[in-house]
Amino acid sequence: MQETTILWADDEIDLLKPHILLLNDKGYKVTTFTNGNDALDAFKKGYFDLVFLDENMPGLTGLETLSEIKNISPDTPVVLITKNEEEHLMEDAIGSKIDDYLIKPVNPKQVLLTIKKLTENKRLISEKTSMAYQQDFRNLGMTLNESLSFSEWVDVYKKLVFWELSLEKLEDAGMHEILTLQKAEANTQFSKFIEKNYLNWVKNPDEGPLMSNQLLRKRLFPALESNKPTFFILIDNLRYDQWKIINPLITEHFRMDEEDTYFSILPTATQYARNSIFSGLMPLDMEKRFPSMWQNDEDEGGKNLFEEQFLADHIQRTLRREVKHSYTKVLTFEQGKDVVENLNNLMGNELNVIVYNFVDMLSHARTDMAMIRELANDEAAYRSLTLSWFEHSPLLEALKKLSQKNVKLIITTDHGTIxxxxxxxxxxxxxxxxxxxxxxxxxxxxxxxxxxxxxxxxxxxxxxxxxxxxxxxxxxxxxxxxxxxxxxxxxxxxxxxQHGGISLEEMIVPYVTYSSK
Incomplete structure (x- = not known):
């Protein structure tokens, strides 16, 4: 392994010889200077993994040297060593993008810990994560051979997604391959579980998990508050792992109250699953109740044109009272901007339903467009593309604006994709x-x-x-x-x-509630 090179500038460097000898013994190569100017010259000419700077040096101060170093190489970690604990100094140091600071007199173990944290952090995390997954791999394997309930299957899927997101940051192809195989085995067993139980769940809904047709009646409607508007945002085709990576952006602005999941009905396709959510009915019942609105596969025309009418009927049928509500479908960037502009008008409603179609378009675009196929060539890239969209979307802009008001927020989807x-x-x-x-x-x-x-x-x-x-x-x-x-x-x-079939990714989907901070 290549040795770690450290530049250390301190006008009292002789007093630090014991520290430097210890670091040399540990395999680090330390180059020392007594002032900022010489340190800066050396930094321009050579390569250093880490820099220690005394704050109070003659000539260029530690902060001035720090600023110059960051101009040359923003990614090089710099540690400021100071006798001064004044708040304004710490703020200046943080503002100058310092990576850590130590208070004199420095302890050799502190120095060693700081070096490991800043230069070996990635390796140490990688080793620890791989080891933790190897330990959990056996437990998961044993679990998959058991007769699991639907709630236990949710736990298995969440654990697989946790490891998928943890291991994707590591450059360990072996671990990725093992996880991929384990996820495939989980989907094999889950498919058998669905084959065995699905028809019974449909026949006896109380014996099964919460499903698409029960979602509003059992989750949304009971939580409505007449004095606080609820924003129910359904992002079409959003898998649980995709929600996990956009959630940190949401929780910057909202407090997460509850993370829940439900099961999409079959087929896990928009015309069935999403219509079922808004109507509160299974497809056969929709066809009977709305013969002119329900569209079968062989019928011409759009299959999700009457969600607003289904929702209004569902509210009236279930709550038997007037609920002032809105329904908005967002298919384009411009429509998303319109929602942002119109938020104040929506605040007078008890319920606002917004359907966002981006992720569904992304999955279909990946099929149709060569460029998108290149950009989303695997699971991690697909998640990354979702995150990039969300970061720059009118939806996030709308959420930031909503976070300034007293609202309840729900993020969910109709089905996932595999x-x-x-x-x-x-x-x-x-x-x-x-x-x-x-x-x-x-x-x-x-x-x-x-x-x-x-x-x-x-x-x-x-x-x-x-x-x-x-x-x-x-x-x-x-x-x-x-x-x-x-x-x-x-x-x-x-x-x-694709979606429409049976898999953990398509059927177990997020339903998450948030409130204003």
Whole structure:
């Protein structure tokens, strides 16, 4: 391993010889100077991993030397050593982007700890994180072989996401590979769990997890307060891991009250899951109650055009009182800016629902546009793209503005998405729908091991297009491919983000409540 080089400038450097000898013994290479000018000259000519500066030196002071060093190399860590603990000095030092400071007389162990913290922090964290995951790997593996409840599956998924986000910062390909395999195994077991239990949950809702059609009735409506507006923001297609990386930006402005999850209904597709949220009904019941509004897969036109009407009906049917509310759908940047401008007008409502479509567009753009495929070529990059969008979006601007008011905020989604890798052959007639993660139709031909087959859609409270219609859902990271254009399909869709089927990522999604600080 390459030795760490340290530049140390102090006009009383001779008094620090014991410290420097100790550091040399520990394998650090320390170059010393008695003034800021010489230290600066040396810094310009050579490379140093870390700089120690005495605050009170003749000629260039420590702060002046610090400023010059940061102009040359902003990323080099600099530690200021001072006898002076006055607040204004500390503020000046912090303002000059100091990385740490020590108070004289300095203790050799303090110096050593500071060096490790500033130069070896990444390595130490990496080693500790890898070791912690290795210990947890066995526990997770054993858990996956047990008969888990839906709440235990939520815990497993959250733990996998925790390790995914922790390990992505490390340059350890081996650990990433192990986690990827473990996540795949988790999705295999989860798919079996859903096959075994889903129809019973639909039939007996009290025995299952909170699902799309129950979300507003059981979570949102009971929490409405007539004297405080609630902003219910649904970011389409937002996975739990994507929420985790934007959450720190939200909590800069809001206090997080509760982190919760719910299960998306099947299919985990917008026309089913999101319509179910706003109507409070399963798709079959929607078709019966709203025959002119419900759109089946083979119908022409948009599939989410009546959410506002579904919401109004749901409120009236459930609460049996007037709730002053608004519904806004944001599909473009300009519409997002309009929301920011209109926030004051929304403050008089008890409930404001805002649907943000960006993440869904991102997942589809990744399929359609080569440039986006390059930018979001893996899970970490996909998350990064989401974070970048959120940081610069009108949505964050709106949240900052809302944080200045007394409001309740809810961030949620309708379903997640998964990166597909395994093609599954299917044959259907020309009326079969185009979604890659589920198919409905008659005379479907498929590999039974690769799908969850619902022979009678009405058992899942899904509409039945024809007497012999059935639904099939891909499991884990599969996607449906027609045999007659197999290679072309695989080349185009492999490794793209899709939704509609069964996976942890698609079905277990966030529902998070915040309040103004």
């Amino acid at each position: 990166r597909v890798k395994h093609p599954s052959k299917v044959i259907g007639d020309r009326n079969t729908n185009t979604n890659l993660r589920y198919k409905q139709g008659k005379n479907l031909n498929f590999n039974a091991k690769e799908v969850f087959h619902i022979k009678n859609p009405h058992e899942a409270l899904l509409p039945k297009l024809h007497v012999s219609s059935s639904f099939i859902f891909t499991k884990e990271d599969g996607y449906f491919v027609y045999p007659n254009n197999y290679n072309q399909f695989v080349n185009y869709y492999n490794e793209t983000f």
